[in-house]
Amino acid sequence: xxxxxxxxxxxxxxxxxxxxxxLQKNLGYVExxxxxxxxxxxxxxxxxxxxxxxxxxxxxxxxxxxxxxxFPGVYSAYVFDTIGNGGILRLMEGMADRxxxxxxxxxxxxxxxxPVLFRGxxxxxxxxxxxxxxxxxxxxxxxxxxxxxxxxxLSEKNGISHRGASIRALNSWLSSR
Numbered sequence: 001x002x003x004x005x006x007x008x009x010x011x012x013x014x015x016x017x018x019x020x021x022x023l024q025k026n027l028g029y030v031e032x033x034x035x036x037x038x039x040x041x042x043x044x045x046x047x048x049x050x051x052x053x054x055x056x057x058x059x060x061x062x063x064x065x066x067x068x069x070x071f072p073g074v075y076s077a078y079v080f081d082t083i084g085n086g087g088i089l090r091l092m093e094g095m096a097d098r099x100x101x102x103x104x105x106x107x108x109x110x111x112x113x114x115p116v117l118f119r120g121x122x123x124x125x126x127x128x129x130x131x132x133x134x135x136x137x138x139x140x141x142x143x144x145x146x147x148x149x150x151x152x153x154l155s156e157k158n159g160i161s162h163r164g165a166s167i168r169a170l171n172s173w174l175s176s177r
Contacts, residue, residue, distance in 0.1 A: 002019065004022045005026075009024075013154065041106070045115045053111065060107075067092060088138070132148045134153070
């Protein structure tokens with residue numbers, strides 16, 4: 001069974017929907033200030049792998065908005081906690097370029113092994129107002145097609161999302177071993 005280190009129940013449920021049997025561990029770990037999600041995840045997995053027995057995974061994700069030059073990017077969690085979806089929408093008032101990407105990096109390690117990283121990405125655009133009651137975080141303002149992620153069922157979200165893609169890549173890698 002894989003230990004998924006996260007305090008985010010939504011992330012855990014999404015991962016369990018793809019991988020099946022997981023154990024959520026709300027340990028907390030140092031998230032370094034870095035330029036890429038890969039750097040943050042690689043540092044974090046080394047820390048938690050040294051504290052837990054058995055296979056372990058973490059996931060780091062970010063919202064990269066084209067019209068804001070990639071902001072909030074690797075600082076997405078902090079920005080969400082600070083200004084929320086309302087703040088992002090205020091920053092984008094009157095902006096024509098609403099393209100954005102959600103990116104995810106899953107880091108996985110086994111005892112004594114080197115960490116392996118898996119990436120996922122989905123492109124969409126930022127809505128002009130929040131819509132939907134599902135999901136969490138930026139889901140109510142991130143649109144793929146004519147729906148926000150918060151308007152999708154979990155299975156639909158997992159089929160297209162950045163996190164779903166990175167977790168499916170991990171699952172495929174595990175299955176091929």
